[in-house]
Amino acid sequence: MTENRWKGGKPATPSPWKSRSPQAERQVAPAVPREEAEQDPPQRVIRPAGEMRLYGINACLAAFARRPGQLRKVYLLESRIAELKPVLAWCVKQRLGYRVVENTDLDKLTGSRHHEGICFEMLRPPALALADLLAAQPAAPDPSLLIWLDGVGNPHNLGALLRSAAHFAVAGVIVPKSSSLDLSGAAARVAEGGAEVVAMARIDDQQAAISSLRTAGYTITATVPRDGAGLYASRIAPRTVLVFGAEGEGMNKALIETADQRLTIPGSGIVESLNIAASAAVVLGEYWRQQHAH
Structure with a gap:
């Protein structure tokens, strides 16, 4: 296996997640703070300025319907593929990465167990x-x-x-x-x-x-x-x-x-x-x- 490297030349741990798009080979960003108070202490998240993670099927579909041009990446469970075919087709057309992941991966990505099988990385609406x-x-x-x-x-x-x-x-x-x-x-x-x-x-x-x-x-x-x-x-x-x-x-x-x-x-x-x-x-x-x- 060819070792993946960051730009600084330091080795990076290869992602264990399968990608459904050649544009989706970037590593997954660190998990956001969990919303359940009884879980692990929040961790600082470093993400490009102006981006946020949306999750929950209705929240994600509403955001895509109103501002598809602000979508940057999609993570989803295999069980959501059929329902999200228009979104995935958009990702292919716009050369945006999407990944089919496991439920535990989405738990980490969103910091929540209530993600409903979907997570979008999108630009934050302007204030x-x-x-x-x-x-x-x-x-x-x-x-x-x-x-x-x-x-x-x-x-x-x-x-x-x-x-x-x-x-x-x-x-x-x-x-x-x-x-x-x-x-x-x-x-x-x-x-x-x-x-x-x-x-x-x-x-x-x-x-x-x-x-x-x-x-x-x-x-x-x-x-x-x-x-x-x-x-x-x-x-x-x-x-x-x-x-x-x-x-x-x-x-x-x-x-x-x-x-x-x-x-x-x-x-x-x-x-x-x-x-x-x-x-x-x-x-x-x-x-x-x-x-x-x-």
Whole structure:
């Protein structure tokens, strides 16, 4: 067997994985951090800037449908070949590598056991500025719904929220530039394709962002666990920014005080509140009902 070598002349361990394309002979990159807290400690991953790994069949197919030109490599189980024939044909046409691998290999590649037999390496969607997001919205007074996340950091919560946001036609999600929240493979999988249709914008200055949103005709509505107006007894403006805070610390007080409206989801009181993903689904459902009720 001919020994494979990196460019620096150092020997590399030959890959044990079979390649279905001559362009796919590169070694597999290191595993990403596992999403299960009880597993091994996270390892630092070095990957070309701007690339990310998507996994989960719906997340991957949605990304390929909307931006096939950003696909860079495909890993899949043999059982997924028939379902992914259009993707593999694209890989052959574009001279992109794809590999048929084992389930344990995908566990390592994705850092998750929930990959559903597929992993795509794709370019990361570019971050939007708030001005770009607003420019894509219909002009006032036409309806438009945005979400502002303050202090939320859990990727699974983000994924669940993006899934609900896509279902209820939310136009975009706003997060502070300082936030660690970003689209990840875990978030995209949980979103089930929703991450591809709900834009994310980052803001530098909270007050400037609020001013821009009000100028564009939006009402700033904060969702709070207590002392807000009852959700089902309140009217949500057609052009609204719904602000959600993290569990525990919640959103910052300045943002609550700045809001034009504060809403609370009524309940039994047995538990203090719903988590961010469940809260978002409830409030978005009520907004949709109000906009589409006849």
